[in-house]
Amino acid sequence: MSYQGGYVIIDVFLWMVGINTIRHNKLTGDIILSRKSEVNPPCTRSAAGYFTSAYFGARLKKGLVSAGIFIVFWGVAHIASAGQYWDFPPLPEPYQYGDLLIDRTSTKNQVKPVFFSHWSHRAKYACRVCHFELDFAFKVNKTEMTEEDNRNGLFCGACHDGKQVFGHTEGNCEKCHAGENISSHDKFNLLARQLPKTEYGNKIDWVGAVRSKRITPRYSIFNEDEIPMAFKKDLELAAEWSFVPPAFFPHAAHTPWLDCANCHPDIFNIKKKTTKHFSMKYILEERFCGVCHLKIAFPLNNCTGCHPKIKGK
Secondary structure (H helix, E strand, O other), X not given: OOHHHHHHHHHHHHHHOOOOEEEEOOOOOOEEEEOOOOOOOOEEEOOOOOOOHHHHHHHHHHHHHHHHHHHHHHHHHHHHHHOOOOOOOOOOOHHHOOOEEEOOOOHHHOOOOEEEOHHHHHOOXXXXXXXXXXXXXXXXXXXXXXXXXXXXXXXXXXXXXXXOOOOOOHHHHHHHOOOOOOOOHHHHHHHHOOOOEOOOOOOEOHHHHHHOXXXXXXXXXXXXXXXXXXXXXXXXXXXXXXXXXXEEEEHHHHOOOOOHHHHOOOOOOOOOOOXXXXXXXXXXXXXXXXXXXXXXXXXXXXXHHOOOOOOOO
């Protein structure tokens, strides 16, 4: 940073603590700090270096201001590089990341909640199959489904029909209604060791797995000829804070998994820069990107996943 830039910053902080001007008398060597509405004489230090209470007070204030500047800029650098300003939710073990307990009415009806593993389904089906074709809400416990619906081929019953996958029969109840997380560490490791790695979440690079064709999740269960839209436009999204590099949104990484209608227009307006309140505060409240990128897709702890120019992460 240039000296001129440094002086501007110092001026701002001095203004915040009430000092309006700093004057240096080259003849006498005095440094004079003053306010616009000065009741007492300005604080001065003579070239001879006499320590008066006024001078000591002024020096103490300047020292505190300098320390404040250092702390703030150190904090900003730490925040920007390490992403530790935000209160991210704790991450479970990789084999349990994305797992859910569905309990909209189970406990009320004296039935154990349903356990659902995202990673075991994600290896076989694109997200849009459940969250578009089968009409599952993104938020857990918001889908109004019943056991009768499932037995009639809706929701889980579209696949769990006893032909494609185990069905809704009495002997299979506890395979889903487990009441707790029963994700298999061994089965997860068997899958994970075949797929490209990443640092966060399941520690599986799901986008890389699709691109390398190590997995080929079904894009539709109703139309085998349906394929993802070939839309590869990348968006650059400026951050709210000038010291945070912009975020980049790659459509091509999302289209093999999602339908356009999963995001537009309910979560994001189609036109760029018209989505109101699109900020980290709301993302952490499971809005916007946080609908997926808090507990299912790679978590927000992976700062460079969206802000690739952030250093140190």
